[in-house]
Amino acid sequence: MVNKMKNIYNSAKIIIASLSLTLVTSACSDDFMEPDSISTFDNNYIYSNVDDARNGVNAIYSYFNQDAFRSRLSNNMAGNTDIEHQSGWNSNGDRYQIWNLDALPSNRDLDIVWTNAYRAIRDANISIEGITASGNLENEDETVRKTMNQLLGEAYTLRAYWYSMLIYYFGDVPYVVAAPVAGDNFNLPKTDRNEILSGEIQNLIEVEENMLWADETRYGVEQVNREYTLAMIARLALQRGGYYLKPDLSQARGSNYQEYYTIARDYAKKLIDLKDRPLPTDFRQIFLNNVTFQTPVNSEVLFEVPFSLNSGDVGWNIGIEVEGGPTSSHNYGSGNNYMAMPVTYYFSFDTLDVRRDVTCGLYRINTDFEPEFIDGPMNISQGKWGRHLLETPPGASTAKSTGINWPMMRYADVLLMYAEAENELNGPTMEAQNALRRVRQRAFEDADWAEKVDQYLTSVSSSKDSFFEAIVNERAWEFGGEMIRKYELIRWGIYSEKMSETVEGLKQLADEAYNGTTDLPDYMYWKLDEEGKFTILNRNSRVVAPPDETWNQVPFLLDLHDDTTTYDEWILRDWENYINGPNPGVARYIFPIPTIAVENSQGTLQNDGYGF
Known part of the structure; x- marks a missing residue:
């Protein structure tokens, strides 16, 4: 159906x-x-x-x-x-x-x-x-x-x-x-x-009340619905109230920006009040639904682009890499990944955060349809999607046109937009904290909530600035690979700043690995167990040696170092124009x-x- x-x-x-x-x-x-x-x-x-x-x-x-x-x-x-x-x-x-x-x-x-x-x-x-x-x-x-x-x-x-x-x-x-x-x-x-x-x-404000909820429409979340329009009002209002680049390459925001943060807060809250829903507890299933063509209403995704079964590039240029072709032993075709995850992002996660291993793919699928470790730390892929998870293999020679839908807005986004706007207007109120709390709770097992949710919220809610930083971080952990981060960094006015932090973070990881002072994996060890399951021995920490010879050793953080240039060239050049462009400190x-x-x-x- x-x-x-x-x-x-x-x-x-x-x-x-x-x-x-x-x-x-x-x-x-x-x-x-x-x-x-x-x-x-x-x-x-x-x-x-x-x-x-x-x-x-x-x-x-x-x-x-x-x-x-x-x-x-x-x-x-x-x-x-x-x-x-x-x-x-x-x-x-x-x-x-x-x-x-x-x-x-x-x-x-x-x-x-x-x-x-x-x-x-x-x-x-x-x-x-x-x-x-x-x-x-x-x-x-x-x-x-x-x-x-x-x-x-x-x-x-x-x-x-x-x-x-x-x-x-x-x-x-x-x-x-x-x-x-x-x-x-x-x-x-x-x-x-x-x-x-x-x-x-203003146009959306005038029409939203006469729209239908997703569960009242013929195509549910595969067509624009009232939930999405309410959420878009909030998103557009944050864009309008945020920073932007002027022709003289300076950053500015409107003097009336708080009016738009008010709109963002009010319309995010309107959706929460009128059509609240629990966040699905299984974070991975949200994206597995895309790959298996499931489109539940009153759930996480508010609207997703409904690609037909012979269209769409999800699983082709974004997602887990799959090596295919006519000589491969499987019929899932080939999938690339044009946007990798910096290893600084991978290590920014709490090790108990379930979102990390869903978001950051440390494996690829080879021509024998077996998972194997990625080719170095610069090739961490968006793990939320993968053509190898399709229920019907599209064919050995296929590439593009997987039919996998692309999510445009999730309910977690609405909660975090509400928390951000409320904090901007009134500081980290209990309402703002509770919205962030709902997103954090899904990221951790119930037994860890006391420390990872409650204590964490207490620590970041001491000021408006610290709560804002928590929102910046939470949105990174929640939406990695969904390709909305660029727009957030722009409206926050911290695009160049975050690029600089990333480069310096990568250099530090490289230095510590090369100097032998890191506690993080300088090498990673992986294998396929007896059931063919992909297993990594040390996702989070350095080990001196594997327990036996069944483990494959691959350079990880050590791979960031270059004997000639000190750091891999991609570290030095990928973000350079974002940091030292025509106006240093401002990303053009x-x-x-x-x-x-x-x-x-x-x-x-x-x-x-x-x-x-």
């Missing part, structure tokens, strides 16, 4: 994407002499009934199935951070330029994101206008009325997502809020990012507007500021 739902939903998106593009092409043609053009007739018809209106809104979702999202925004472009990283200096390729913060205006990946973002926004505007003009928002038929209000909320929420991403990557951008009409001026200037975010937040995360967009704007847009 789940697979059927995914196929039906995504097929509809693809079909209606084509229809929507046809309508837009007609709407932008020169033949507009008659008062009612064919495009106007079709658009009016589509939004006159719930079935076709559903298809019209589905067109907005189709852009999740483009490379702009499925491999770029969802994961590739969201590094480097203190918990996820990739080397960008060893190639001039498009994604390497982005990882190295030195992308050119000709960068194809930036063009893909810019183009598809505005196509999604265009289709959202068409749906918003069509639904609003249909009269069905006040229809006497309750089913029609509720459905059309839900669809309107979906369109607004999806548009807000794309504007949020455009702002994170390009700063001020054109703010288009109307459906395209022939004769309009399509070359709009940039709008201040704060104005855009304020407008999108803003990228140039793509060349084609600048050229097509007829002089309206240009790449000014940010050192471009």
